[in-house]
Amino acid sequence: MRLRIKITLLIAIALLLILLLFNIVTYYTIVRLTTNSQVQLLWNAAKPLMSQPQIYNRERWSDTDWLQPFLMPTGMIRIIDKNSTVHAELSTIDQLTQLPADFSSRSFSRTLNTADALIIYIQTPIINDKNETLGALQIARKLNTLEQYLGVLVNVLMLTTMGAVLFALASGMYFAKIILRPINELVFIMETNQRNGMFKKLDLAPSRHHDELGQLIYTFNSMIGQLEHNFNLQKQFLADASHELKTPLTIIESYADLLRRWGGSNEELRSEAIEAIHSEAARLRKLTHSLLTVANTESAYQMQWEPFNLHELVSSTSASLQQAFQRELRFEPDIAPEDAIMNGSAEQIKQLLIILLDNAIKYSQSAVLIKLQHDPRDAQIVVLQVEDHGIGIARAEIPRLFDRFYRVDQARSRSTGGSGLGLSIARNIVRLHKGTIAIESEPGAGTRVIVKLPLNAAPACR
Structure with a gap:
């Protein structure tokens, strides 16, 4: 997989994970805030009910007419005794009557997430002026509107997330192309240098001197410059060494040829040739020793x-x-x-x-x-x-x-x-x-x- 595609996918995946986390946090925050406000609304609705004298008279519990004004849309009001027996119940939705009628001496609120809607209800004990617990009051409400709003919210979050991911893919491909352009040019220059034996450098804009890619290009250019310098030195060294070795070898070859042709009968020529060959051989030995010394002093590792x-x-x-x-x-x-x-x-x-x-x-x-x-x-x-x-x-x-x-x-x-x-x-x-x-x-x-x-x-x- 090409680096451009990897960068684009990584950007898109990172953005998708961030958006999913944001969407989850947003969804549950809205649900929590909304349900808390609705629960508070139920507690506020319970206060006027608890101030009615009929609620402290068990004989009046079966008469539900006085409860009618306090019944909210998509809501339910229920009065139970200490034995969890329902004595009064008004509801605009039959589903709410299925809520458990379990007596508790403590006040509480609960949220039920059903298949079609959220249901919230509260329960508080009924205590008369003699500090006797008579039973408990339950108020419930089905949040149909909230469920619709949450559905719209989920759709909006999904659409925006998909749109953001698509935008990230498109922009990621574009920006990755721009960012990786110097690397592609660098790869092309390297392949060209390798194929043609060149030492071509990559142009570096002044604005790119301080970023990572600029430093990479600068390092590459420095390396190419050093390689070119060393290559030229090596060529010069070989040319100079060949020239230096050529002279004594030519002299030795010439005197050896003279010895082969005329040295046997001419003692003076023989002595001259032997002396010249010995002198040039000694010079060759010194030269090769110097060349080895140069090679040994080129590297610190030795x-x-x-x-x-x-x-x-x-x-x-x-x-x-x-x-x-x-x-x-x-x-x-x-x-x-x-x-x-x-x-x-x-x-x-x-x-x-x-x-x-x-x-x-x-x-x-x-x-x-x-x-x-x-x-x-x-x-x-x-x-x-x-x-x-x-x-x-x-x-x-x-x-x-x-x-x-x-x-x-x-x-x-x-x-x-x-x-x-x-x-x-x-x-x-x-x-x-x-x-x-x-x-x-x-x-x-x-x-x-x-x-x-x-x-x-x-x-x-x-």
Whole structure:
């Protein structure tokens, strides 16, 4: 069953139940109010009868002429003794004489719902001035008019209920169509995207930004935008990776072909070919390792989260690289070791630091400065800075530095062994730790990389 029909039926059923409840309450309220007013009318009619002296004289009970003026249309007057024997009875309708003539020393009123009408009657004891109970007075009335009115009321309520339900069905179908129109358009766009491999979005009117359907469309558009962005990145990544892999493979293939043809008789050519193949194979190994690293830093689910001391990690890593590269790396922390306990992946943060220091060492000759301090605006965030005084980077190039395989200078990057993936990996590591990374640089003045990391970051939920 389509959602439009379900919504319409649910609206109609809900309205029908509400109207039925309203009709029942209305019907019984009118019946109760009417019968109460009629009962009160009978009690009022009993008062003048109880003031007549004949009613306290048993010998006068059989003479019913004095009761005639008090008899109401469609009514009955009856006097019974303490033994429930009828001594006087006047009635305009024979059906009323069938009412029970049971004596009771208490006053009461009753309502009888017969097949053709409502009957109400009251009974009150007859007590003389000596406080003797002589018998009881009964007054009854058949409410024919009320039954007719109730019949009309039932018909009116049924007709209005059916009309309201039909109107609810028609209006429900119309309004459900209007409400579900964006969903139908969304389904069509999704089917079109799936069928044609597109990333088409759905137009969202400004008035729909704050309702649930607007939020659904906004979320869908955001998801499509992200998918399109990731798809384009993947295409670019594959193209860049293919280009990067093509060059060393071509060199290896060319030198292997030379070896096959001329290498056996030319020792110098053989040595050159072997050296070139070895160099390009090593470069391929580094490139594939970098590609695997990029893939591993794309998802937070592969990280091993644990607390570690960032101060000690930076200190030990910088000391190791200083020994390996024989370059001065000055670590100037402005934070105590016990205040630098961070939650995250120590291995990935170390890799981040190696990437930043490696770049600083490659493109500068003087000492590299490493700073570690609290963010002035938030004590739960640490700021890691790596600053060099090397060749620097043009401001126009900075936004593209985190793109995969991007190199400011292709020849210079190849000479230093770079693959253009380091800063992309660094950005992924910072992103997975809920931090930010920024680069400030001027040509000839050096480069500063600023990384902000929260100390209490939580792993992403699966």
